[in-house]
Amino acid sequence: xxxxxxxxxxxxxxxxxxxxxxxxxxxxxxxxxxxxxxxxxxxxxxxxxxxxxxxxxxxxxxxxxxxxxxxxxxxxxxxxxxxxxxxxxxxxxxxxxxxxxxxxxxxxxxxxxxxxxxxxxxxxxxxxxxxxxxxxxxxxxxxxxxxxxxxxxxxxxxxxxxxxxxxxxxxxxxxxxxxxxxxxxxxxxxxxxxxxxxxxxxxxxxxxxxxxxxxxxxxxxxxxxxx
Numbered sequence: 001x002x003x004x005x006x007x008x009x010x011x012x013x014x015x016x017x018x019x020x021x022x023x024x025x026x027x028x029x030x031x032x033x034x035x036x037x038x039x040x041x042x043x044x045x046x047x048x049x050x051x052x053x054x055x056x057x058x059x060x061x062x063x064x065x066x067x068x069x070x071x072x073x074x075x076x077x078x079x080x081x082x083x084x085x086x087x088x089x090x091x092x093x094x095x096x097x098x099x100x101x102x103x104x105x106x107x108x109x110x111x112x113x114x115x116x117x118x119x120x121x122x123x124x125x126x127x128x129x130x131x132x133x134x135x136x137x138x139x140x141x142x143x144x145x146x147x148x149x150x151x152x153x154x155x156x157x158x159x160x161x162x163x164x165x166x167x168x169x170x171x172x173x174x175x176x177x178x179x180x181x182x183x184x185x186x187x188x189x190x191x192x193x194x195x196x197x198x199x200x201x202x203x204x205x206x207x208x209x210x211x212x213x214x215x216x217x218x219x220x221x222x223x224x225x226x227x
Contacts, residue, residue: 018149021107030103034154037100041155044092045163047085049170054082096155104147112143 024030058078119135164187168180 014149015153018107018146018153021110021146022103022150022154027106030106033099033103037096037103038154040092040096040099041159042162044089044096045159045166047089047092049163049166051082051085051089054078054085058082100151100154104150107150108143108146111146112139115139115143 023034058075061075061078116139119139164184168183171183172180
């Protein structure tokens with residue numbers, strides 16, 4: 001059984017290994033893709049933050065008496081700007097995913113190849129004592145999970161923090177620091193609840209996997225006994 005300290009060390013090693021694959025020293029093309037993906041991400045966040053302010057200006061421009069509404073050019077311009085901002089944010093997100101896909105697939109391919117070569121470099125006694133087919137399924141799931149880990153590291157944690165800081169700064173200027181404090185407090189509370197729920201889910205999955213392994217071993221022992 002792996003204790004908490006060893007598990008924490010393994011998680012840290014996995015994150016560091018994924019970070020090195022996210023920014024490979026010997027592949028400038030992948031570095032350029034990561035930089036472009038981050039630029040598109042920042043552009044999408046900035047455009048997304050501007051959307052509610054454009055919508056506010058649009059509503060304010062229409063909140064006047066009819067006789068004072070001399071022209072419809074300003075409201076129409078704001079409607080167009082609102083649509084452009086929403087479309088730009090969505091377009092940047094799609095372009096970001098397309099640009100970053102090659103980085104993720106390259107990392108998955110490298111990890112799968114390294115695992116395959118490592119597995120075949122082991123001696124015959126290892127393969128006779130292990131369930132090689134089950135091990136290959138674990139390697140396949142681990143390789144595919146790299147996509148989730150990398151996208152979470154680059155596109156979820158850092159961008160969400162950046163967006164929260166942008167919104168908090170705008171609310172500080174527009175409404176005062178108390179509103180920004182409420183926003184940050186709500187976000188921190190949400191993160192804390194999410195982390196606790198995730199930890200509970202991980203413990204439940206591990207417990208279920210242990211039960212499945214015990215059940216499988218008991219069935220295997222029973223099969224060996226009757227044969």
